[in-house]
Amino acid sequence: MSQNLARAKALLELKFYLHSTIFGFLLLGLAMAYLQWLGIPGTLNKSVADVATLLITLSMALSGLGYFFNFADRKVIYRKYLGMVGFAFALWHLLLSWSALLNLFKVETWSAGRMWPILTGFIALVVFAVMALISNQFSIRLLGSKLWRAILRFGYIGLLLVVGHVFLLKSARWLTWxxxxxxxxxxxxxxVAVVAVLTLVLRLLLWWSLSRRRGR
Ligand code: HEM
Structure with a gap:
């Protein structure tokens, strides 16, 4: 009986991963089509990075959306899977940006103060890697649910760092536009940056609303 239950759980997890992966690749197709339509070069890496950010952002937005809007309740289960697939896209983005990462380990980059655009992305990736590593039942048992939840909240700092990463790399172009x-x-x-900022605002609203409820 317990074996059947474990099998059913594994199949369900697989289904959620499959849905999230298909959704990720659909977004990738749309992102590539949009960038190509705009005539922007380097479409693949940019699209992969944008999809990674969107998936991670959506994964974090789901708790807030589930709290404020009933329609999102049924999708809250996808938080983990969207986050994990988003992290896989972020690793793909890292592979495509390898030369930029190598610059981070050069003395000239630091002496010229040019490390911030990549350093912010790098630290964000480390935060997301820790989150991916502890997204399992074993880690919940090992850390206890209170500490486990507290660690996962660092994800919002990761998202803030991604906003910083994109802002430092792209804001000059946005200003010209x-x-x-x-x-x-x-x-x-x-x-993508605006969506990420709105998600951070949604999280602040959720905290505010929950602390007001507790205060009553
Ligand atoms: C060590 C880690 C990272 C490195 C070396 C890196 C490097 C880069 C580089 C070089 C660009 C400019 C690409 C271009 O204009 O063609 C870029 C853009 C971007 N990165 Fe990263 N990045 C890292 C981590 C991340 C992470 C963790 C995320 C989010 C999950 C992210 C999201 C983005 C986004 C959204 C853009 C803008 C894409 C666009 O122009 O449409 N990056 N990154």
Missing amino acids: WQEGMQSPPALSLI
């Missing part, structure tokens, strides 16, 4: 009268649709990096 704005100063030239927004002749084309916005860059995907700008859309």
Whole structure:
């Protein structure tokens, strides 16, 4: 009986991973089509990075969305799977940005103060790696649910670092686009950064609402 239960659980997990992976690749197709339509070079790495950010952002937004809106309740189960697939996309982005990462280990980069755009992405990736590593029942038992939840909250710092990473790399282009009268649709990096900021705001609203309830 318990073997059957374990099998059913494993199959369910597989289904959630499959759904999240298919969703990730659908987003990737849309992102690549959008960037190509805008005529932006380096489509693959940019799209992979944007999808990684969107999946991780959605994974973090689901608790807030589930709290404020009933329609999202049934999707809250996808938090872990969207986060894990998003992390896999972030690793893919890292492989495609290998030369940029290597620059981080050069003295010239640090002496010129040019380490921040990549350092923020690197630390965010380390935060997400820790989250991925402890996203299992064994870690919950080992750490206890209180500490486990506290560690997972660092994900919001990871997301804030991603916003910093994208802002430092892309804000000059966003400014030019704005100063030239927004002749084309916005860059995907700008859309993704706005979605990530809104998710962080949603989280603050959730904290505020929960602490008000507790205070009553
Ligand atoms: C060591 C880790 C990382 C390195 C070396 C890195 C490197 C880069 C580089 C070089 C770019 C510019 C790409 C281009 O303009 O073609 C970029 C953009 C970007 N990165 Fe990262 N990154 C890292 C981590 C991350 C993480 C963890 C995320 C989010 C999960 C992320 C999200 C983004 C996004 C959204 C963009 C903008 C894509 C666009 O222009 O549409 N990066 N990154």
